[in-house]
Amino acid sequence: MTTSPTHLPLAESERAVELAAYDRDSDVIAGVEQLRFFPLAVCGGRDSRLIAASGRELIDFSASWTASGTGHAHPDVVAAVSDAIADQAGASVLSSATSASTQLAEQLLDLVPTRGDDRRAYLGLAGTDANDVAVRAMRHATGRHRILSFTGSYHGGLGLSQQVSGIGIEPGTDAPEATLLPYPTTETKLTDVLTRVAVELARGDVAGILVEAVQCDGGVLVPPNGFISGLREACDEHGALLVLDEVKAGLGRTGVRFAYEQDNVLPDVVTLGKALGGGLPVSAVVADVSLLGEPVASALLTAAGNPVSCAAASAAIQVLTNETTLANVAARGAEFRELVAGYRASDRIGASHLAQCRGRGLLHGLELVDRDGNPDDTLAAMAIYRAWELGCVLYVVRGNVLECTPPLTISAADLHLGTERILQAIDDAVAGLVPPEALEAFSGW
Ligand SMILES: Cc1ncc(COP(=O)(O)O)c(C=O)c1O
Known part of the structure; x- marks a missing residue:
């Protein structure tokens, strides 16, 4: 698979194709099984990447809520x-x-x-x-x-x-x-x-x-x-x-x-x-x-x-x-924590909104808060929406916690790229790049 630029902007032509595929689903799939956060429409995948209906490659930091722990289409x-x-x-x-x-x-x-x-x-x-x-x-x-x-x-x-x-x-x-x-x-x-x-x-x-x-x-x-x-x-x-x-x-x-x-x-x-x-x-x-x-x-x-x-x-x-996968989980998990710690210590616009990074291995939660330090569910919803636009898939648990659970086999390159997209998405959400009406169609949990 090709490596995309770090922060791939979602082109309007891609958005249109993905929304059309998503709308077809909305017309036929029962609401009782929908737990939706943004208009993700997928047509394929390999390793730690999903292929959106437009052909965009998205780094998968959910692994379908961990059900794709091996990575997609493991040989x-x-x-x-x-x-x-x-x-x-x-x-x-x-x-x-x-x-x-x-x-x-x-x-x-x-x-x-x-x-x-x-x-x-x-x-x-x-x-x-x-x-x-x-x-x-x-x-x-x-x-x-x-x-x-x-x-x-x-x-x-x-x-x-x-x-x-x-x-x-x-x-x-x-x-x-x-x-x-x-x-x-x-x-x-x-x-x-x-x-x-x-x-x-x-x-x-x-x-x-x-x-x-x-x-x-x-x-x-x-x-x-x-x-x-x-x-x-x-x-x-x-x-x-x-x-x-x-x-x-x-x-x-x-x-x-x-x-x-x-x-x-x-x-x-x-x-x-x-x-x-x-x-x-x-x-x-x-x-x-x-x-x-x-x-x-x-x-x-x-x-x-x-x-x-x-x-x-x-x-x-x-x-x-196997030992190789467990070693990969330990190494990638440590890199993830280091990247997040660097962000929190930086003067980037979203840094003070990332109150905590908790977890072990490749199971982490990023807790987002408002200016006063209170849980900020809206910011979390905007951040994952923006991450989807930037080319990374992850979801929210307990309202304001971004759950980061990429496949256990994720490469160092995709771990870095995906993490950067998430951190950029937090910045962009704080900066107001996600209009509140973008979230209206998504009820989440
Ligand atoms: C800890 C835990 N147990 C059980 C379940 C239910 O699994 P499933 O959705 O595959 O039925 C989940 C799903 O999120 C879970 O996280």
Whole structure:
């Protein structure tokens, strides 16, 4: 692919083509599945670049909310999918073994550290069904109903997984199926939260805790060391289960295979998704057979364990967790932090609006604030809109946090180019280059 100039202005002819493609989508795609921030219309992609309908190359700092962790069209995934679809062993694991689903489950059991002497892998389609299965497993195994989860958590977009998430769809409807606790970001808050956890668990009705080791959609929050191990101890004391949602932060994203490894604990259950499929819809739950064995035939999705998707996932796992990729995540992540730190220390117009850069590996959040230091959701919306115009794709979490999650395989050149475009976009948004009416059609979260 060609390297574009750093700040590629969006030509009016390109804008017209992209808007036309976007408008076709608006006429036919259901609003219930739209989470839109700017008129992105894509027709292809390779590595860490998306090709817009006009032919423009956009550096992808979202990786489709991390689902393209391998980068787009990774050659190993393409080869695995091509082979599997050319000799397709059906489309489901429900009523037959397939070599691809068996192999993927074996790989997952080797890779994912959890408790259990005799473990199994559930294979699914999305993080949402993986977390649904995990919540039901917690309840079934313990005979208890209550689930503890955290404010700002996101575990899925439908059903039970949505109902145990701290991010509600409508205000006041947060987590009807869970008790929410604050997610700790300082040592003091950690002590308070662990005290609260102990109080809740002592009531004896809690099946388990569902938690992210780095909270992603809640604003990319990194908890102090000792959080996950504190939850582990509390669960053990009260016979509750610990489920780690690694759908977004897992599989190399934070620079280690699993984000919870930072605390050196073994969860009872781990859920995976997004990057697992190498761009295809695949999810998984790993746990002991006592949690995933029963009730038999109680979590059925026809295309689960699809051999083509499983082949993609087997290839993706190799890409995401090999030493070269993990080293790339560490190196590119350090470069990203350095570029952002340089910007914050500069006298550029947006520098004082970038209040914080948090995260690990290639999972970072840039917190934008107004002149008085208050969260500035409008500035964040304008900044990502402008980034799209300049040739970089990224989205917002928790209103004012730009989530930066490029593919784990991103090159140094694209990491630099994409970061520069984002920082320029913040400058341009502060300078008033994005007219407020440009945002009117986009409701975001
Ligand atoms: C931590 C976490 N868990 C679960 C999910 C749900 O995954 P999916 O959208 O693939 O169903 C998400 C999606 O953003 C997530 O970030």
